[in-house]
Amino acid sequence: MSDTNDRPELPLVDLHAAAGDRPEARAALDDFHSEFSSSAPDRAKLDEHAARVRAFTDVAGPFERWWLDPRVQAFVAELNATGI
Secondary structure: OOOHHHOOOOOHHHHHHHHOOOHHHHHHHHHHHHHHOOOOOOHHHHHHHHHHHHOOHHHHHHHHHHHOOHHHHHHHHHHHHHOO
């Protein structure tokens, strides 16, 4: 599995700012962050949480820019490769 030092940082503060006063968007971000930062992130759960985040237009753009970053994709690909 990827070393936690290889895990790209989720810009949670910026994403929360984009979510504004929408508790549902903040909850979706927090759920994604919780799974992403766990010791053994589950790719299927990450995908589920990411879909929830993308449902909020104010957050979808900044989240997608982060998600499509090559470092993030490499980390996620490693999750798939290790079967975690």
